[in-house]
Amino acid sequence: MAETPAKILVIEDDPxxxxxxxxxxxxxxxxxxxxxxxxxxxxxxNEAEPDLILLDLILPKKSGFEVLESISKNPSLKDKPVxxxxxxxxxxxxxxxxxxxxxxxxxKAKISIDDLVSKVxxxxxxxxx
Numbered sequence: 001m002a003e004t005p006a007k008i009l010v011i012e013d014d015p016x017x018x019x020x021x022x023x024x025x026x027x028x029x030x031x032x033x034x035x036x037x038x039x040x041x042x043x044x045x046n047e048a049e050p051d052l053i054l055l056d057l058i059l060p061k062k063s064g065f066e067v068l069e070s071i072s073k074n075p076s077l078k079d080k081p082v083x084x085x086x087x088x089x090x091x092x093x094x095x096x097x098x099x100x101x102x103x104x105x106x107x108k109a110k111i112s113i114d115d116l117v118s119k120v121x122x123x124x125x126x127x128x129x
Contacts (some may be wrong), residue, residue, distance in 0.1 A: 005031045006124045009050035011041040011067065012085070013059050017108075021054065038062020042070050049092055052123055054116075057086040057093065068100035081123045085116065089098070112124050 008025050013036045022032045033048045033077060035041040037060040040050070044122040045067075053071070057064030064084065072076045081103045086093070089107040097105045 005029050006051045007031045007033065007042070007048060008052050008054060008120065009033045009035065009044055009048060010054045010061065011035045011038075011039060011064070012054070014055045014056070020113060021116070025120065026114050027122065028117060030120075036060070038067050041067045045071065049076065050122055052081060052120060054083045054120070055082055055084050057084060057088050057097070061070075063102060065096060068097065068102065072101045082115075082120065083123065085111070104122070 006064060008030050010021050010025070010032055012021065012034070018034055022034060025032045033044055033050060035044045039061040041059070042062065055064045061065070064086065068082060071080065071082060078101065082101060084097045084102045084105045085108055086105070087108050090118055096106045103123065106116060120129070
């Protein structure tokens with residue numbers, strides 16, 4: 001019996017980066033759902049029940065921090081791993097992200113797509129163990 005592919009929600013308003021992430025994750029046999037703003041992200045979180053969430057912080061409508069707060073208040077989502085990918089690299093932003101429940105925080109300029117995909121796979125494997 002084939003394994004069910006991991007479901008990843010990519011919340012990113014940059015169409016180029018969003019598409020790039022989607023293609024790379026699909027290449028790794030993952031199902032990818034995309035959202036381009038905070039409102040759409042919250043809607044898709046409730047509909048899709050992803051295995052892992054990749055979250056940008058600077059988003060239209062609702063910020064990534066607001067999306068994280070929604071996740072932490074939702075009993076069916078609060079245990080889902082959230083990896084932040086953002087251009088915000090200040091210690092205070094990283095700290096706030098982790099306090100709100102993010103399992104990992106990457107500054108976009110400091111991580112390659114391949115490294116990010118590897119991290120996603122690591123977290124999904126931890127979940128399976």
